[in-house]
Amino acid sequence: MSDFKEPFERWRLTRIINVSGTMTSLGASKVAPEVVDAVSGVLPSFVFIDELQARASRIIAKATGAEAGCVTACSAAAMTLGCAATITGSDLAAIEALPDCGVKENRIAVQAGHLVNYGAPIGQAVRLSGAELVSLGSAALCELYHLEHAISTGLAAALYVVSHHTVREGELPMDLFIERCREASVPVIVDMASEYDLQGPIALGADIVIYSGHKFLSGVTSGIAAGREELVRALYLQNRGIGRTMKVGKEGIIGAMAALERWATRDHGQMQTEELERVTQWEATLGDVPGLTLARHADWTGNPITRLRVTVEPQRAGLYAWELTARLAARQPAVVVRDDLVEHGYFFLDPCNVDNDEATTVGDAIQSECELVRAAGDGLQMSWSEVKRARAQTPLRVLAESAP
Numbered sequence: 042m043s044d045f046k047e048p049f050e051r052w053r054l055t056r057i058i059n060v061s062g063t064m065t066s067l068g069a070s071k072v073a074p075e076v077v078d079a080v081s082g083v084l085p086s087f088v089f090i091d092e093l094q095a096r097a098s099r100i101i102a103k104a105t106g107a108e109a110g111c112v113t114a115c116s117a118a119a120m121t122l123g124c125a126a127t128i129t130g131s132d133l134a135a136i137e138a139l140p141d142c143g144v145k146e147n148r149i150a151v152q153a154g155h156l157v158n159y160g161a162p163i164g165q166a167v168r169l170s171g172a173e174l175v176s177l178g179s180a181a182l183c184e185l186y187h188l189e190h191a192i193s194t195g196l197a198a199a200l201y202v203v204s205h206h207t208v209r210e211g212e213l214p215m216d217l218f219i220e221r222c223r224e225a226s227v228p229v230i231v232d233m234a235s236e237y238d239l240q241g242p243i244a245l246g247a248d249i250v251i252y253s254g255h256k257f258l259s260g261v262t263s264g265i266a267a268g269r270e271e272l273v274r275a276l277y278l279q280n281r282g283i284g285r286t287m288k289v290g291k292e293g294i295i296g297a298m299a300a301l302e303r304w305a306t307r308d309h310g311q312m313q314t315e316e317l318e319r320v321t322q323w324e325a326t327l328g329d330v331p332g333l334t335l336a337r338h339a340d341w342t343g344n345p346i347t348r349l350r351v352t353v354e355p356q357r358a359g360l361y362a363w364e365l366t367a368r369l370a371a372r373q374p375a376v377v378v379r380d381d382l383v384e385h386g387y388f389f390l391d392p393c394n395v396d397n398d399e400a401t402t403v404g405d406a407i408q409s410e411c412e413l414v415r416a417a418g419d420g421l422q423m424s425w426s427e428v429k430r431a432r433a434q435t436p437l438r439v440l441a442e443s444a445p
């Protein structure tokens with residue numbers, strides 16, 4: 042076999058232990074063996090893509106309770122194409138004319154607290170379709186009158202985002218949001234990219250619901266759109282227009298199908314038991330490390346995941362939380378923790394993407410970095426503002442060779 046079978050040696054790539062969750066920047070998922078098999082099965086052959094998508098539609102419908110579904114390049118693509126579908130419907134000339142909307146209604150409303158950044162801004166995924174973005178309320182308060190005012194002045198659709206990123210304080214709950222939009226015949230798109238609940242939003246009457254194929258589902262990079270048949274068809278038809286720049290191939294489509302089938306037959310209870318065992322193991326390893334305080338943390342949006350929150354008391358631990366996470370990421374293999382709230386002095390260990398050996402390595406790595414910093418006294422050097430200042434330069438260095 043070719044050297045590509047050993048990409049880490051061949052390309053001198055950093056090995057990673059991922060205790061952060063599914064992140065695009067880390068290659069999303071450990072793709073499940075069943076999915077790898079399904080993808081290998083189709084790659085060497087030709088296939089009628091419309092036929093494959095029709096089969097995908099059936100599997101997505103079964104998994105979500107929706108009328109129909111299709112596979113897209115990713116969730117972000119599904120969001121843009123879903124927005125486009127609500128503007129153009131199945132009008133092929135309008136589909137080719139996007140992002141110019143002509144006389145068609147193109148306003149799409151999103152609660153201000155849902156305009157988050159998942160790696161790119163939600164608002165941009167909406168506007169890429171040619172939509173005019175209507176932001177409802179303010180960061181931490183959206184009332185029904187904000188939505189009703191937008192509806193009364195005309196909407197092509199409304200988008201609801203479920204994510205740990207959103208501001209959940211003061212938001213309109215999904216059931217009420219959908220109910221009010223339905224009364225006004227405004228289609229609702231729900232972004233559930235990272236959520237386990239495959240059926241909830243459809244049961245509440247959502248028109249298009251979006252999932253990521255490469256997050257909890259452990260598929261290859263792909264997005265899944267489920268919903269009303271007419272709108273899903275209009276979404277799929279966008280491939281004759283703006284969808285071409287975000288095309289999914291046969292590998293993505295069959296990968297998403299295999300991932301959904303696998304998810305349906307998995308023993309989820311067993312999976313959660315194993316995840317909790319890793320958390321328990323970390324508690325045992327890290328319980329006595331000076332300056333660290335541990336607490337179990339239930340998932341922000343109700344996914345059945347328990348993570349371990351590690352709070353770093355700087356004076357006792359001898360370093361700031363962000364210094365500890367940086368030291369962990371600099372190890373070989375890199376230990377990447379969930380650090381999006383690290384400015385508050387804590388980070389999380391996510392048990393979903395590690396095996397038992399990796400979990401052991403993570404506990405040992407944290408213990409060892411804390412010991413090293415106590416012995417050398419070289420922590421407490423970089424304030425959070427200094428970290429932010431340094432980070433401003435990081436994106437501008439991508440594609441520079443760092444490995445020897």
Ligand SMILES: *Cc1c(COP(=O)(O)O)cnc(C)c1O
Nearest residue numbers: 115116117159203204234235253
């Ligand atoms: C990850 C994520 C996305 C983007 O998903 P991709 O499939 O990687 O494009 C969009 N919205 C939310 C809420 C997400 O968590």
